[in-house]
Amino acid sequence: MTIIMSESRIYNGGSRSRHQRMAAMQLILHLQLGSEPSRSVCWRFDRLFTPFCVLPFLICLFVGFAQCASAEATTLEASSAVATKITAIMKKQEDGIKGINDEALKQLKKLLASNKKDKYTSILIAKSIVRIDGKDKDALDVLSGVPTWAGEMGKDSFGVWAKVTVNGQSQKMRWIQAGVFLMGSTSAEKELAIKTIATQARPMPDVVADETEHQVTISQGFWLGDSECTQAMWRAVMGANPSKFYDDPQRPVERVDWNDAHVFLGKINGLHQSSEFRLPSEAEWEYACRAGTTTAYSFGATCTAAEVNFKGGYPFGGAEKGPDRGMTVPVKSLPPNAWGLYEMHGNVSEWCADWYGAYGSGAVVDPIGPTQGTKRVHRGGTWRDLGIFSRAASRNSWESTLRDSYLGFRLAATGSKTGSDGTEKSAF
């Protein structure tokens, strides 16, 4: 079942009444006239076929009667036949909407109180309450972890996800929960890496010298793209495509430098009246890449080119040799890690927010790297590198102005930290 709700810009004090009218109109169109939604945001709640599904219809039908008269029919992409029916509905405008809203609000609050265990039903109810009432503490608290940019949201076997959409192109973002992990490589992994690089390239005793193992706490959950930013998404936001391997828009965007990535971030934030989109910190990146594992790869102590797009003739950790593709692969071509994130290892290396610098060996909380530097971190290894450089702990960096066909990025977004009462909330 699909419930159609208008995105109401709850946090930004946007035009609630306009969105309310639009939600009502869309519901009438969808439920009564059988048309498909055109402009509203769709929230899908497959489990939601409870008595509650009748309620938004009734509410919005009544709200619609009262408010459709002032809605701009031209904003709806309806056929002329449907438009005629809308006109008929609009003529049935009735008074007394206030009383209907109060009663509806009362019922919604009752539903919210009884649905606390069902997060997504609660979110839907909370959105209705906020839409009608404007400010309701309980409803706002339920909504405190819901990003304003989310056009769709749901939960699957990997956890909570939300989609951000620009000009018809979407990026699925996954909620990465807070946690503690060991950043860097073990002494055994370092030893093997030094031996491996000597046989595959040349002796490089310092190849892992910057992978000092230390405990990192990620104190706040965050959103992270389930894939590298695609060329399609880049073009939707920026209007051009700088990539070398441009035959498939689902390949990751490359030949974007660190500064270009920040122009993209500024634009996508602007489009969604958000300040939340950003690059991941280096620590967030490795935490998400590992997805709870402590091995060289999230797939284990080794991996093949069937799992990771690297220079397949040079695997790390004793894996079989595989093909050298010599280019990027479209995102989500290869298996995801345990948290549903694709191509963290290999394909394009991914810019992180941090300046490059040495780690300490002590435990740290939410590290963001040095305050200044000369190079920016990029992580994950690339289609043209040996497998050793696709390890979770492997670090790389370059000047922020470097553009090349092996360098891209992955969108991250800060999660909501506080509820309506100012106290810290866990989003999910």
Ligand SMILES: [Ca+2]
């Ligand atoms: Ca990658």
